[in-house]
Amino acid sequence: MKFRDILNSEEFVITAEVGPPKGTDVHEMLHAADLLKGRVSAVNVTDNQSSVMRLSSLAACHLLKERGLDPIFQLTCRDRNRLALQSDLLGAAALGIENVLALAGDHPVVGDHPSSKAVFDLDSVQLLKVIHLLNSGKDMSGNELVGPTNFCPGATVTPGAIPLEPQLLKFEKKVKAGAIFFQTQAVYDLEKFREFMDYARQFRVKILAGILLLKSAGMARYLNKKVPGIFVPKNLIDELEKASDSSQKGIEIAARQIQELQEICDGAHIMAIGAEEKVPKILDAAEL
Amino acid sequence: MIVTKQKPLEEILNFLKDHEAIFLIGCRLCAAMYDTGGLPQVKEMGEKLKAQGKTVTGFSAIAALCHGKNVEKELSERAREVDAAQSILVLACGEGVQVVSEISAKPVYPALDTLFLGGITENRFEEHCSLCGECILNLTGGICPVTRCAKGILNGPCGGVNEGKCEVGNGRECAWVLIHDRLKSQGKLDNIKDIFDPKDFSKALHPHYLSGEGDK
Numbered sequence A: 001m002k003f004r005d006i007l008n009s010e011e012f013v014i015t016a017e018v019g020p021p022k023g024t025d026v027h028e029m030l031h032a033a034d035l036l037k038g039r040v041s042a043v044n045v046t047d048n049q050s051s052v053m054r055l056s057s058l059a060a061c062h063l064l065k066e067r068g069l070d071p072i073f074q075l076t077c078r079d080r081n082r083l084a085l086q087s088d089l090l091g092a093a094a095l096g097i098e099n100v101l102a103l104a105g106d107h108p109v110v111g112d113h114p115s116s117k118a119v120f121d122l123d124s125v126q127l128l129k130v131i132h133l134l135n136s137g138k139d140m141s142g143n144e145l146v147g148p149t150n151f152c153p154g155a156t157v158t159p160g161a162i163p164l165e166p167q168l169l170k171f172e173k174k175v176k177a178g179a180i181f182f183q184t185q186a187v188y189d190l191e192k193f194r195e196f197m198d199y200a201r202q203f204r205v206k207i208l209a210g211i212l213l214l215k216s217a218g219m220a221r222y223l224n225k226k227v228p229g230i231f232v233p234k235n236l237i238d239e240l241e242k243a244s245d246s247s248q249k250g251i252e253i254a255a256r257q258i259q260e261l262q263e264i265c266d267g268a269h270i271m272a273i274g275a276e277e278k279v280p281k282i283l284d285a286a287e288l
Numbered sequence B: 001m002i003v004t005k006q007k008p009l010e011e012i013l014n015f016l017k018d019h020e021a022i023f024l025i026g027c028r029l030c031a032a033m034y035d036t037g038g039l040p041q042v043k044e045m046g047e048k049l050k051a052q053g054k055t056v057t058g059f060s061a062i063a064a065l066c067h068g069k070n071v072e073k074e075l076s077e078r079a080r081e082v083d084a085a086q087s088i089l090v091l092a093c094g095e096g097v098q099v100v101s102e103i104s105a106k107p108v109y110p111a112l113d114t115l116f117l118g119g120i121t122e123n124r125f126e127e128h129c130s131l132c133g134e135c136i137l138n139l140t141g142g143i144c145p146v147t148r149c150a151k152g153i154l155n156g157p158c159g160g161v162n163e164g165k166c167e168v169g170n171g172r173e174c175a176w177v178l179i180h181d182r183l184k185s186q187g188k189l190d191n192i193k194d195i196f197d198p199k200d201f202s203k204a205l206h207p208h209y210l211s212g213e214g215d216k
Ligand code: SF4
Pocket: B128, B129, B130, B131, B132, B133, B134, B135, B136, B137, B144, B145, B146, B147
């Protein structure tokens, strides 16, 4: 079943992500894709993630599609103006790519080309509206398209954002702009996440909780310190610290959380950051 | 006001390397306000150039260097000093440099880097408006997202906001958190509940012009 059909079913959806290489050698990326094939409903392809220049997400989506996976095209507003965004979306549609995740994108100053010009002609909410327009057969200037798109649009939300209220207001704008599914920033504190879901349930959208694979207690502390909106509770850090094999423990924690999440939300989005070979292990442990 | 910063002396000396005799001119408005191009800074720059073996044919600072007629008057009154110079070093914003350059046929050089249109808040200069051509401050609680959000996002905040601070990490507050809090305290959150349409960048097409009486 396609990702968009699974979203419409009652099934718990699993997605994962791959990052295109810095360079043209796609062997590793395709190897990671092969490991994920058949185990996840769709695979996100990151778009110059963290503003680090890499092979284009559109091209990588196409390669994954050819390999039999259902890609989610991550599209940021950082590097493209409205002409380029629309044109890449038409290109993606023509290549048979059906899912798009609309993102603002990190600022270039945090990446490896800090002197580049930041575009941000549109923001993620406006981009979602554009996707809706293209689906209806028109471009942003009202011109008719020769062949519309048929995208399943998604967006992101940070349930642990501090402060939360402005984030929720934005979330509601994304819903209004036509996002069908949301993939969240990594969640570890499931009680907190439950509160978010109690609120989010009033909207007819599917929420896939972000699962960022923990590799060590050090990594957990680093996330707490450096990544906005992520909070790893102390009991998980202790668990990792005490474990003889913290990497195995990370897999266990992820699996356990996915099991718990099945009661809470509609799916899980696993981010293994370069350790995609562990995703099937997480899913085995979660009995999925 | 236009916020400026003096260029490093080496850079200035480098573009003046083929010119021995220099006329200096500064501005008594913005550049004086920021201690980058007022009369004291023009004098000081003159001393530095003399110490490097240059001849300073004359110096001056007027209000304001962006005002063509004032510049014309000053340069004609100082014609002897200006004529004796091989080039003119301007201690003012990019606008001032170009007004001088339009009026004088001499090579004109900038002594300052022009940074932004800004105001002084608690002893530091901050940019609050980037002259976008279509002001929306009426909706955003008097806080400009076009300028004060690092991404100019009209439907914010982005996912990078970190306890109210911007992800860019320059210590600036997230504009969208500020806007949200301000509107909330005013009971006007409805202002930002609707989706803001993409900005019309044709309203800020460079170079701008506005016809009218230039000498008002
Ligand atoms: S919206 Fe912002 S940038 Fe535009 S005119 Fe108003 S203050 Fe200036």
